Amino acid sequence: MTTQVKRLLAGEPRTVTVGAQLLADALADQAAPHLNVEWRPPADDLLPALRRVAGDPRRASANALAAERMLAAGAQLVDVRRASDVIGLERGQFCHAGPPVDWARASGPLRGALIGAMLLEGLADDPDDAARRLATDTGIALAPCHDRGGVAPMAGVVSPSMWLFVLRDEVHDRTSWCPLNEGLGRVLRYGAYAPDVLERLRWMGDVLGPALAAALAAHGPIDVKGLVGQMVQMGDEGHNRNRAGTLMLLRDLLPDLAEDTARSGAEVARVARFVGGNDHFFLNLVMPAAKLQAAAAGDIPGCTVVTAMARNGTEFGIQTSGTGRRWFTGPAAVPEGLYIGGYGPDDANPDIGDSAITETVGLGGFAMAGAPAIVRFVGGTVSDAIRTTREMYEITVAENPAYALPALDFRGVPTGIDVTAVIRTGILPQINTGIAGRVPGTGQVGAGLVQPPMFCFVGALDALAEAAPAV
Amino acid sequence: MSARHVAVRAGAYRDSIRLMQISRMVSDLPGVSSALVAMATELNVDQAIQMGYAVPPGAGGNDLLIGVTVDEAGALPAVLERLDAELSRAPAPATTADGGQDTAPRTVAAAAKRFGATLALVSTPGRYAFVEAMDALDAGVSVLVFSDNVPLAEEVRLKRVADERGLLVMGPDCGTAIIAGVGLGFANVVRPGPVGVVAASGTGAQQVMSLLSVAGVGISHCLGVGGRDLSAAVAGASALTALRALDDDPATELVLVVGKAPEPAVADRVRSETATMHTPALIVPVGPGQPDLTAGVENALRALDRAVPDPWPRWLPEREFSSAAGALRGLFSGGSLCLEALAIAEPTLGQVRSNIAADPRLRLDPSEPPAGHAMFDLGDDRLTLGRPHPMIDIGPRLARIAAEAADPVCRVILLDVVLGHGAHPDPAAELAPAIADALAVRNDLAVVCSLVGTADDPQDVDRQAGALRSAGAAVFASNAEATRYAVRLVAA
Numbered sequence: 001m002t003t004q005v006k007r008l009l010a011g012e013p014r015t016v017t018v019g020a021q022l023l024a025d026a027l028a029d030q031a032a033p034h035l036n037v038e039w040r041p042p043a044d045d046l047l048p049a050l051r052r053v054a055g056d057p058r059r060a061s062a063n064a065l066a067a068e069r070m071l072a073a074g075a076q077l078v079d080v081r082r083a084s085d086v087i088g089l090e091r092g093q094f095c096h097a098g099p100p101v102d103w104a105r106a107s108g109p110l111r112g113a114l115i116g117a118m119l120l121e122g123l124a125d126d127p128d129d130a131a132r133r134l135a136t137d138t139g140i141a142l143a144p145c146h147d148r149g150g151v152a153p154m155a156g157v158v159s160p161s162m163w164l165f166v167l168r169d170e171v172h173d174r175t176s177w178c179p180l181n182e183g184l185g186r187v188l189r190y191g192a193y194a195p196d197v198l199e200r201l202r203w204m205g206d207v208l209g210p211a212l213a214a215a216l217a218a219h220g221p222i223d224v225k226g227l228v229g230q231m232v233q234m235g236d237e238g239h240n241r242n243r244a245g246t247l248m249l250l251r252d253l254l255p256d257l258a259e260d261t262a263r264s265g266a267e268v269a270r271v272a273r274f275v276g277g278n279d280h281f282f283l284n285l286v287m288p289a290a291k292l293q294a295a296a297a298g299d300i301p302g303c304t305v306v307t308a309m310a311r312n313g314t315e316f317g318i319q320t321s322g323t324g325r326r327w328f329t330g331p332a333a334v335p336e337g338l339y340i341g342g343y344g345p346d347d348a349n350p351d352i353g354d355s356a357i358t359e360t361v362g363l364g365g366f367a368m369a370g371a372p373a374i375v376r377f378v379g380g381t382v383s384d385a386i387r388t389t390r391e392m393y394e395i396t397v398a399e400n401p402a403y404a405l406p407a408l409d410f411r412g413v414p415t416g417i418d419v420t421a422v423i424r425t426g427i428l429p430q431i432n433t434g435i436a437g438r439v440p441g442t443g444q445v446g447a448g449l450v451q452p453p454m455f456c457f458v459g460a461l462d463a464l465a466e467a468a469p470a471v
Numbered sequence: 472m473s474a475r476h477v478a479v480r481a482g483a484y485r486d487s488i489r490l491m492q493i494s495r496m497v498s499d500l501p502g503v504s505s506a507l508v509a510m511a512t513e514l515n516v517d518q519a520i521q522m523g524y525a526v527p528p529g530a531g532g533n534d535l536l537i538g539v540t541v542d543e544a545g546a547l548p549a550v551l552e553r554l555d556a557e558l559s560r561a562p563a564p565a566t567t568a569d570g571g572q573d574t575a576p577r578t579v580a581a582a583a584k585r586f587g588a589t590l591a592l593v594s595t596p597g598r599y600a601f602v603e604a605m606d607a608l609d610a611g612v613s614v615l616v617f618s619d620n621v622p623l624a625e626e627v628r629l630k631r632v633a634d635e636r637g638l639l640v641m642g643p644d645c646g647t648a649i650i651a652g653v654g655l656g657f658a659n660v661v662r663p664g665p666v667g668v669v670a671a672s673g674t675g676a677q678q679v680m681s682l683l684s685v686a687g688v689g690i691s692h693c694l695g696v697g698g699r700d701l702s703a704a705v706a707g708a709s710a711l712t713a714l715r716a717l718d719d720d721p722a723t724e725l726v727l728v729v730g731k732a733p734e735p736a737v738a739d740r741v742r743s744e745t746a747t748m749h750t751p752a753l754i755v756p757v758g759p760g761q762p763d764l765t766a767g768v769e770n771a772l773r774a775l776d777r778a779v780p781d782p783w784p785r786w787l788p789e790r791e792f793s794s795a796a797g798a799l800r801g802l803f804s805g806g807s808l809c810l811e812a813l814a815i816a817e818p819t820l821g822q823v824r825s826n827i828a829a830d831p832r833l834r835l836d837p838s839e840p841p842a843g844h845a846m847f848d849l850g851d852d853r854l855t856l857g858r859p860h861p862m863i864d865i866g867p868r869l870a871r872i873a874a875e876a877a878d879p880v881c882r883v884i885l886l887d888v889v890l891g892h893g894a895h896p897d898p899a900a901e902l903a904p905a906i907a908d909a910l911a912v913r914n915d916l917a918v919v920c921s922l923v924g925t926a927d928d929p930q931d932v933d934r935q936a937g938a939l940r941s942a943g944a945a946v947f948a949s950n951a952e953a954t955r956y957a958v959r960l961v962a963a
Contacts, residue, residue, distance in 0.1 A: 004637040005716045008589050008613050009692055013650045016582040016612070018603050019594030022863065023617060023656060026892035027592075029929065032653040035586040038575035041599055054602040055628050057635070060609035185514035338491035341507045341518040342498075376492055387574060394577040424602065425577040446491070471601070471628045 042424050046458060049465035053420055056468035058302030066297035066305040066321050067398035067416050070361060072171050073296040075228075075289030076221040079166035080213040082205075086177055087148045089160040092123065092137075095145040097156025097354040098312025099327040102142065103134045107313030109191025109349050112440030113155035114142075116193030120201050121159045127193060127441075146308055147325070149295070150177040151287045151354035153280075154189035154436055155313065162201070163209030165285055167224060169292040176288040176295065180204055180212070183278040185340075186443035190436045191349070211263060211271045215256035222252055224289045229402050231282070232363070232413065237371035238286040239355055239364030240432040240447055245282030250275050286358055293361040297321050297416065304464055305397055306417040309360050309429065309452060313352035313436070318456045320419055322467060328460040330453030335435050337448015338376075349438040351450045356431045362400050362413030365430035365449065366392040370405045370413075374432075388430050389414065395421040395429065419464060422457045473504065474544035476551065477524045479511060480535040485558065490535075493557050497539060500553060502546040508554065511536035579603050580610040588612050592655055593642075596857070600643060601625040608632050608640070615695065616642030617656045619852045623704055626697065630708035639712050644852070645695035646673025647891075649680070656695070657862055659891035660927035664689020665775065667723035667750075669713045671701050671730025674805025674889060675757045675764055677923050678950055679729050682768040684925040685948055686780050691722040698806070701733035701741070711744050718748040726752040727771055731810065732761055757807045759814045759829070763951035764807075786936040786946040792917035792960055797882025799823070799961045800875045801846030801954075802868050804861040808887045808921060809848040812954040819958050820844050826851055840878070844961075846885070847871075862894045865901040872902075876909035876916060883917045884909070885957040887950060888939065890924030890932060897930055899938035907942040918943060919957040921950035 017024040018037040027034040042050055053059065083089040094117055096110060106114065115130040124130030134140055145152045152158055164177040182200055186192040216222065227248050234244035250272065257268050275281050294307045303321035310317055317327040332350035339345070358364035368375065369389035372382045386407060392414040393399070399412035417429055428451040435446035485493070490509050497506035505522055509515040511530035519526050524538035537554065541547050576582035579591050591607035593600050597620030607614040608629065616629070621643035633640040641648050647670060648655040652663055659677055661684050670676030670693055680690050694716065696709035710728065717723045726748070733741060745752035753774060755767030762770075769779045799816065803809035809827060816823050823844040824835040837847050837854060848854075849861040849868065861868055868886070875881045888898050895901070906918045920939050924932035936946045947953035 004611070005613060005639045005712060006719055008639065009650060009716055009720050011651055012653055013590040013655075014586055014588045015653075015655070016576075016579055016586060016588040016591045016607070017594070018579050018582075018591065019596075019600075019618065023592055023594050023893055026654065026656075026658070029892060030653055033586075034592075035576065035582050035588070037579055037582045038577055039595065039603075041595070042602070044598075047598060047602075051601050051625070054605040055625070057628075057632055063609075185517075338495060340491065341494070341509070341515070342505045342522050376489060390574045394574070394581045420602075421578055421580075427577065471624050 040426065046423055046461065049461045050420060050423055052465040052468050052471060053304060053461060055471040056302050059304060062300045062303035062322065063305055063397045063418065066300055066303045069172065069296040070293045070416050071398060071400050071402065073169045073293040074171050075224040075292050076168050076170065077165055077216065077224050077285060078168045078221045080163055080209055080216055081166060082160065082209070083158050083162050083164050084160035086164045086166055087150065089158065091121065091160060092139045093141045093143070093160065095143055095148055095150065095152065095156065095158040096312060097145060097152055097154065097352060098310040099315055099317030099329050100144055101312040101314055105314050107349050107352065108438045108440045109352055109436035110155045110157070110313045112191030112193050112442070113157035113188050115440065116188045116197060117157045117159040119193060120198055121161060144310070145354055146310055149175060151291045151357050152179050152189070153181070153283060153287065153355045154353040154434060155191055156354050157188065161205055163205060165288060167285070167288040167292060169296060172296045174292055174295055176291040178284045178288040180208060181278060181281045181284040183274070184280060184444060190434070190443040191440050192443040193441055207267060208271055208274060211257060211260065211267070212253065214260050214262070215253045218256040218259065219253060222249070224285050225402060228286055228289060228363070229404070232367055232370045232403050233406055235371055235373050237364055237367040237374070237432060239283065239358040240434070241279070241371050241374045242282040242286065243279045245286065246279055247276065249282050249285065283355065286363060287355055290357040290361040290363060294357060299324055302468065304419045306360055306419060309356035309431070310354045311351045311356065313349055316351060316452045316456055318452065318460060320460050320464065323460060323463045326463065328456045328463065330455030333450055333453065335433050335448040335450035337435055337446050339435070339446035340444065343437070343445035347437050347442070347445045349436045351433060352436050353433065355433065359429050359431045360417065362396065362403060362415035365432045367403065367405065367413045368430070368432070369407045372407070391427055392430065394425055395427050419457050419460045423461050428452060428454060472544055473540060473542050474547055475524065476537070476539045476547055477526060478537045479527050479530040480537065485535065493554070496557055497550065497554050500550055502542050503539060503550055504542055505540045507536065507538040509536050510534070579606040583607060583610040583612050590615065590650070592617060594618055597621045597643070601629065604629050604640065605632070608636060608638055611636070611638070613639040614641070615645055615648055615655050616640065616697070617645060618642070619644040620856060623699060626699060627705055630705060634708060634712065639694065639716065640709050641695045642697040645697045647677055647693060648695040649690055649693040651692065654892045657889065657891055657893040659684070659923070659925045660929070661925055662689035663691065663722070665691065665722070665724035666771065667691045667717035667720060667726045668693040669710050669717065669726065669728045670695045671698055671710065672757050672807035674887070674923065675807030675811070676729045677805070677889060677891065678764045678808065679727060679755060679768050681923050681925050682765060682783065682949065683771070685784060686772055686777060688772065688775065688777055691720055692717065698731070701730055701737050703734045703736060707733065707737045707740050710741060714744050714748065714752065718750045723750055725771060725775055726750050727755050727767070728752065729755045729757070731758050732756045757811050759817065761814065763811055763815060765949040765951040783952055784948040785952065786940040788940050788943050788945055790943060792945065793915070794960050795882055795915060797961050798880045799844045799883045799885060799957055800841065800881050801885040802871050803846065803848050803887045804850050804868070805887050805889055805923070806848045806850055808923070808950045809846050811950055812885060813846055815951055815954040816844065816846070816958050819962050842880070862889050865895055865898055869901060869905045872905045872909050876913050882915065883919060883957045883960045885954060886918065886920045888920055888922045888935065890922070890928040890930040890935060892929065894930070899935040903938045903942035906939065906944050910943040917945070917957070917960050919953050920944045920946045921953035922946050922948060923950070
């Protein structure tokens with residue numbers, strides 16, 4: 001006799017009802033405790049795949065394992081080094097955000113960022129030359145950051161000379177990385193490549209990267225997971241607001257920066273000013289920490305948890321644990337949001353960047369309940385933010401106690417998107433994001449909210465169904 | 472004549488999102504061709520210069536920068552007034568800090584987790600039921616699948632998974648269950664008592680429990696397992712779990728297994744299970760060659776050393792029916808009650824056609840007008856696709872009563888009326904007028920009802936019986952007795 005069934009008979013059942021209201025009413029008439037599911041039928045054309053995936057006996061334990069690993073994953077900042085050293089990126093090789101894409105299909109901001117990176121690496125004489133070479137040179141190779149175990153915001157272009165944050169998850173013996181954040185406005189990751197953009201990148205390579213590397217070496221590894229846990233209690237959601245995280249990082253590193261005798265006071269001051277003056281500096285640490293969490297849940301047969309959401313400016317792509325490195329893509333949408341200055345929706349590029357890795361692990365749009373200061377991106381209210389987070393619990397497999405939301409009585413952020421729950425409920429992940437200008441070279445034009453296309457989840461469901469045993 | 476306005480206001484900090492909102496609001500005002508309202512950071516100053524505004528030197532990140540271009544200079548004061556109003560506007564009063572109530576759960580698993588559920592009750596259309604039921608099992612809770620039209624392979628998978636995880640799957644097509652006094656699905660209100668029921672037959676179990684109730688014997692639990700559980704394919708997977716659960720339950724002194732006679736191999740498994748149980752168990756089978764449900768209840772009462780009511784309750788009309796040759800027509804909402812009636816009628820009447828006849832030659836399409844004796848299970852899977860069960864929706868039976876009354880061959884209409892939670896709130900209110908109408912046009916017609924219900928049912932069994940009897944029907948608490956009465960009327 002199993003204890004589960006014994007417990008069922010031990011007293012009045014607590015019943016979840018789904019379907020006919022009449023039967024829920026009958027429980028209400030008996031004053032029996034029950035909770036009715038606000039159910040809607042899934043699309044009939046998805047039903048065969050859904051039944052097959054739902055019936056996969058591996059799924060429950062696979063998803064539980066994914067959740068366990070996501071919550072257990074650590075994230076220590078252990079190093080700051082050039083991309084050529086960290087991932088062996090060679091001259092002519094570039095990483096980019098999102099699923100694979102080539103020059104011909106690349107959007108404006110990705111093209112702009114690639115042009116900038118060509119110029120930065122001295123591979124072209126001018127922007128036109130860079131564009132021509134990117135279109136025709138056989139020596140140029142593009143690959144998604146995700147394929148190399150890293151992530152990068154917006155266009156996400158990484159070239160060999162750029163410095164990367166290197167993070168370690170010692171629990172699962174995994175490394176991840178992300179480039180250093182350049183600040184807001186006209187920056188490479190938003191597709192800008194003007195001389196001042198390149199000048200800043202050169203300074204980051206010559207001064208910022210080495211200074212941070214030295215300070216970190218003196219300080220010792222920084223527990224990024226711990227900082228993220230604190231920031232979500234300080235009004236940051238880790239995607240569009242990273243102010244508290246940035247300042248905590250600076251707090252940790254500033255003494256070691258100042259004690260670095262190899263650097264002038266003016267240089268240290270500029271580094272501190274640059275880091276502290278860029279509210280998004282810490283985003284580039286939240287992202288690789290999130291990547292470590294998501295990757296920890298990877299490659300579990302039968303698992304329907306999403307392990308990556310990423311956009312290349314043309315397509316939105318997702319990966320799931322049960323389907324490995326395969327991307328399921330659909331056309332990226334243009335975010336809804338607020339625009340800077342004279343820019344408007346016509347200037348906006350479709351959604352771009354690896355930063356949706358934050359939502360993949362319950363931060364960003366999923367943690368909106370913890371970031372009341374930024375709810376007005378789409379004219380929303382604090383209640384909307386709380387409702388958004390609550391809705392995300394409906395499509396996730398776990399709650400992460402390490403990232404607790406005070407406004408929800410310290411409930412952990414909704415973590416681990418379940419493809420089947422998205423399909424069944426029609427609730428799409430809510431992503432907070434920046435908006436890049438459509439025209440190469442423009443830079444940032446706004447910020448707002450976006451959702452992935454349902455098509456990605458349908459594709460993933462079909463592939464998961466193929467991999468599942470028939471019922 | 473267009474006009475530009477540029478201003479820097481010191482110490483007027485607003486956060487960037489609020490300022491983007493205000494910028495957009497001002498840009499959208501009629502007559503405004505561009506607007507920038509932002510803190511005067513380096514970036515925003517650059518932006519303003521690009522937009523053609525001459526930004527005064529010395530502005531810094533803690534100063535508010537305003538740039539507005541209007542098509543007509545005269546519009547400027549009104550625009551600036553709106554801008555000031557917007558800048559000074561207090562935020563809307565906050566609603567409740569937690570955003571009001573929680574959002575409704577959208578999946579069984581989410582609801583189960585939130586509610587600390589021990590059970591899920593799934594009654595979606597059949598093709599969706601498997602996904603919801605698996606979701607319940609994945610969330611670690613047992614599940615009652617009320618839905619019918621669930622493919623057999625899905626039932627087998629559900630029960631295998633439940634077995635591996637120590638959970639119970641009741642159904643699919645589980646019409647009734649009672650757990651610790653709570654009725655689920657179609658459920659009569661019964662008192663707590665010593666009898667535990669394993670039900671492979673929904674209305675069969677309702678009949679058994681109602682008659683026990685009449686005899687003053689209550690129920691510990693009734694665990695429905697679905698009509699196919701005792702088939703060779705499902706092999707009694709849920710029945711065996713239910714038997715073990717009831718054997719382990721201190722409140723249960725006698726276990727009854729109610730359902731169609733299992734396939735021999737499954738019957739062996741059930742028998743070897745009951746043989747090892749500490750709690751005595753009786754099989755109460757339904758169907759041809761089997762003792763009827765009422766006899767099964769009488770056996771159970773004797774096993775419990777309780778008095779058998781003699782007679783079982785009956786409510787006979789003032790006008791007695793006369794016996795005459797003719798056809799018997801059964802219009803059932805309960806499949807097991809129909810099956811029991813067939814089993815009782817056939818030895819006396821010979822062939823009785825039915826939509827659930829085991830013999831294909833006797834099978835009758837319910838849409839065709841019957842010839843001779845016929846009994847319909849109007850709650851059969853094939854008839855309930857996309858429509859409510861006849862225990863809920865009386866309408867189709869009303870039409871059938873009228874149709875049978877119009878058929879001169881038909882001499883006796885046999886009905887079941889099933890009460891309890893989930894069933895129609897007042898079936899007699901609809902049936903009684905239809906019965907009275909039928910009897911009014913046909914003085915040679917008889918209407919016989921079996922009434923499955925208890926004194927505590929919300930519909931009140933006595934009130935229902937009284938209304939049906941007043942309409943002219945003969946009403947019986949025992950479906951077997953009702954059937955025998957009906958058979959005698961046409962067999963004479």
